[in-house]
Amino acid sequence: MFGRVLFTTFLFYTFISIGQLAYSQSCGETLNIARESFNAGHLYEIPSILKPCLDNGFNKDQRIEAYWLLTRTYLFIDDPISAEDSYLKLLKQDPEYIIDPERDPIDVVYLSRKFKTTPIFVLYAKIGSNLSTVDVIHNYGVDNTSTSAEKYKGKLGFQFGAGGEINANDNISLGLELNFFQRNYTYSNILFNSDNQTFQENRTGIDIPLFLKYRWDFVKIRPYVYAGVGLNYLLSAKGTVKLIDRVGSDEEDLTEIPVTGPEVDLKPIRKKINKFAHFGAGVNYRFGYNYLVVDLRYTAGLSNIITEDEQYSNSALLYKYGFVDDDKRLNNFSFSVGFVKPLYKARKIKKASVKGFFSRIF
Incomplete structure (x- = not known):
């Protein structure tokens, strides 16, 4: 009984697949007939030839070609409204469709300039690694700081996050991100000419960068640069x-006595919110209607990460290890890779009644 049901189901889907294939081939022939009618100058019959397969039958590539053929047909028979409608439907099928002024008819080139395909919004997610550096604002310590031998060294960390951009035009966009980070650096010093002191700080937090971006379009590859400011928590x-x-x-003949202990909670002597400036560059590589992105960024701290009033408040740091935080800013180099999703909306350009950023977008 089960075998009979299985066999019947197999036959059912086989017949459906054969029917769909036959219908697809039939629509392919329909497109050939429409091409021949266009070349022969029988323009008025083309819309009725293409309509059944446009309603249900053409695959995506056939649909794009059909709307292209309809656009040219309506321009020839002086029906600009229908030509615009067909071209807009073409752009909805292929938002990245590119007109070549040297290859395509001049009337279609002029028509294409009435439309905007730049995505209004772009969403993306990125992940990567980073390296921190420290700028000392003022040196503090338990010995003579004028002869301090302290050294700071960056260590690798990581970050991941997501963001979005709103496009003003084909080249300029305004972006905002939310990134989780883990950053590290090390410190070493020699106290009283003989005692070796080492310190490592591991920080986690959230960056909120705001930036203005400029990009170039080379079809598959789209490099960009950007700069902005932000806050981290x-x-x-x-x-x-x-x-x-x-x-x-x-x-x-000195006796070495190692002094160690558990991790020290530094959050009470760190500022919770810090300001930063950042700039970077990268490249988007197109696949389909999405992009892979590679991004390089430098973040420069603009504020002291130390809470000055609490600088000497941690007794373990001060009396056990002889350590006092310097006033310092934290900088960062980062490398990220990610995925970009443009939110396309093909639209006809309208004369804005109010000039400005948002009127140019919408």
Whole structure:
């Protein structure tokens, strides 16, 4: 019984597939007939020839060609409204359709200039790695800071996030992102000419960058540059500190006493919100109607990340390790890859009653 049902189902879908294939081939022949009618100058019959398969039958490529043929037909018979309607339907099928002024008829070139295909909004997601650097504003310590041997070194971290852009025109857009980050740096110093001190800070937080972007269009490849400002919000800051205390009177025969302990919570002595400026460059690579993106960015801290009033408040840092935070800004280099989704909306350009940014977009 089960085998009979299975066999019947197989036959049913086989017949459907054969019927669809035959209908597709029939619509392919319909498109050939429409082409021949256009070349022969029998223009008025073309819309009725194409209508059944446009309603149900053409695949996407056939539909694009059919609307292209209808556009040219309506322009020839002096029906500009129907020509515009056909060209708009073509753009809805292929928002990235490109007119070649040297190849395409001049009347279609002029018609294409009445339409806008640039996506109003663009959404994307990115993930990548980063390297932090430190700018010292003012040096602090428990010994003579004028002879300090302190050194800062960046360590790799990571970030991921998402963002969106609103396009003013084909080249300029305004963007906003929300990114989660994990950033690290290390510090080393020599206290009292002999004690080795090391410190590593691991920070997590959220960046909210705002930027203005300019891009170039080379069809498949679209490079861009951008610059802007933003805020970041600190979620956590942990410090790992180690001190090698060298004890003795003879410099060649010192006893080394390592001083270690658990991670120190640095958040109470860190500012929760910090300002930054950033600029970067990247390239979008088109596949289909979406893009892969590679992005390089430099973020420059604009504010001291230390809460000055709490600088000496952590007794473990101060008395156990002899560590006092410098006033400092945190900078960052980042590399990201991601996926870009343009939200296309082909539309006819209308004369804006109010000049400005939003009227140019909408």
